[in-house]
Amino acid sequence: MAVTKIWPIKGQLHHSINYIENQDKTSSALVSFEDQSLLAVMHYAADNAKTEKRFYVSGINCNPDYANDQFITVKKQFDKEGGIVAYHAYQSFAPGEVTPAQAHAIGLELAKELWGDNFQVVVATHLNTDCYHNHLVVNSISFKDGHRCRQAKWYELQAFSDRICLAHDLSTVENKIRKSRSQHETSLSEAGMPTRYNLAKTAIDEAISKSCNLQEFNSHLKALGYSTQFNPKRKYWTVTLPGWEKSIRLARLGDEYTNERILERITENSPLVRIKAFQERKTKSQLSHYHVKKPRPLIYGSLYKLYLHYCYRLGIISKRRQNPNRLYYLLRDDLIKVGQLSAEFRYLGQNKIGTIGELGIRKNKSQQxxxxxxxxRDNLRKKLRRKVPDNQKERIKAQISATSNQIKSLRREVKLCERIEERSIKMRENLQTINKEERRKEYYKS
Structure with a gap:
């Protein structure tokens, strides 16, 4: 069984700057930061300690000893030195399934089938763990026509690897499932926090419970602000949350959200669901005789009060935890960004910023x-390049480090101010829409 993965290699500018400023370096300090990233992955893939003194290191369309220079030469030839400099892939086998020679031969065969006609590849087999594994470094630019590499998708690599493993009488990966959610969204969901996936699930369940056909289901979702694609000819139905551009395939939400299952759930409903919502609204609450304190009217001229009112609506600063399912649909999306909202609200309160004008003054001072x-910091770095005593060199390095920390903090503050300016406009629009809807409902009730 061989497990595969592939990812792009990009230049790291701050790593390269530190490398170039090192006084112990000589001619190699003139190498660009993209070339340094490429050189680092080359050294890792062909490490002597992991490859039995480079016995299991081979090159396709290149010499592995000079692969870094040959990769760069191709990039310069076609004037494509920026962006993705290479692709790094690995192919890992189960313990005891292959010998080192077999693992290396399979890695070479995989590289030749995928990239051997147009790209330079270095294949190195690592033997430092119980699972023998191949590292493949692929030049992002073709030596033939200068086109960029497009055969760098995980599922393509896994499919080629499985076919080669079967030809060598090896096992393959069962139930290959590609994750459709990011690690951040998965961790939020596990912690019980709202994400765009569980918000979509809640909205879809609510719309299904009120619908008897597909047209009604579509109408209910659109009333909640969702954009839908329910064409019967489409293989996957999709919805787009309000405020988002990327759509979600309903089939990825679970077995209960496939096209066929949604139609089954809708047809199972009784026609009485159409009047259920009206019956619930006519029912008088048993707690109506208690006085409920309503939030004060919003003063739109105050930025701090705008955030205060908005956070109250979301339940961030309320004594009672807000139920995401009962929130107005325009506010549900902001529950995902509750951490940003809290940070922005604390920043306004700590710095006593009440208006957009005061925020702009604060941002300008930070930028200056x-x-x-x-x-x-640039002047300190120039001093460091000169010949100075070791004790002064250490003091200058400490000053550079302290200045860099201050720069990092100020950049975060400027970015925070810009985010507050952008978000405040959207918040005002959302609250105005909500107030209009509430006044309309009150009018029809009366």
Missing amino acids: SLEVLIIN
Whole structure:
């Protein structure tokens, strides 16, 4: 059984700057930051300690000893030195399933089938773990026509690997499932926090419970602000949450959300679901005789009060935890960004910022301080390049580190101010829409 993975290699500018400024380096310090990233992955893949003194290192369309220079030469030839510099893939076998020679031969065969006609590849077999595994470094630019590599998809790599393993009488990966959610969304969902996936599930369940046919289901979702694609000819139905551009395939939400299952759930409903919502609204609440304190009217001229009112609506600063399912649909999406909202609200309160004008003054001061600190850090780096005593060198390095921390903090503050300016516009629009809907409902009730 061989497990595979592939990811792009990009240049890291701050790593390269530190490398270039090192006084112990000589001619290699003139190499660009993209080339340094490529050189680092080459050294890792062909590590002597992991490859039995490079016995299991081979090159396809290149010499593995000079692969880094040959990769760069191809990039310079076609004037494509930026962006993705290479692709790094691995192919790992189960313990005891293959010998080192077999693992290396399979890795070479995989590289030749996928990239051997157009790209340079270095294949190295690592033997430092119980699972023998191949590392493959692929040049992102073709040596034939200068086109960028497009055969760098996980499922393509896994399919080729499985076919080669079967030809060598080896096992393959069962139940290959590609994750449709990011690690961040998965961790939020496990912690019980709202994500766009469980918000979509809630909205779809609510719409299904009120519908007797597909047209009604579509109408209920659109009333909640969702964009839908329910064409019967489409293989996968999709919905797009309000405020998002990327759609969600309903089939990825679970077995209960496939096209066929949604139609079954809708047809199982009784026609009485159409009037259920009206009956619930006519029912008088048993707690109507208690006085419920309503939030004060929003003063749109105050930025701090705008955030205060918005956070109250979301339940962030309320004594009672807000149920995401009972929120207005325009507010549900902001529950995903509750961490950002809390940070922005605390920043406004700690710095006593009440209006957009005060926020702009604060941002301008931070930007001016940021420009001064960047100039000071550049001057310190110039001093460090000169011949100075070791004790002064350490003091200058400490000053550079402290200045970098201040620059990092100010950049975060400027970004936070810009985010508040953008979000405040959307918040005002959402609250105005909600107030209009509430006044309309009150009018029809009366």
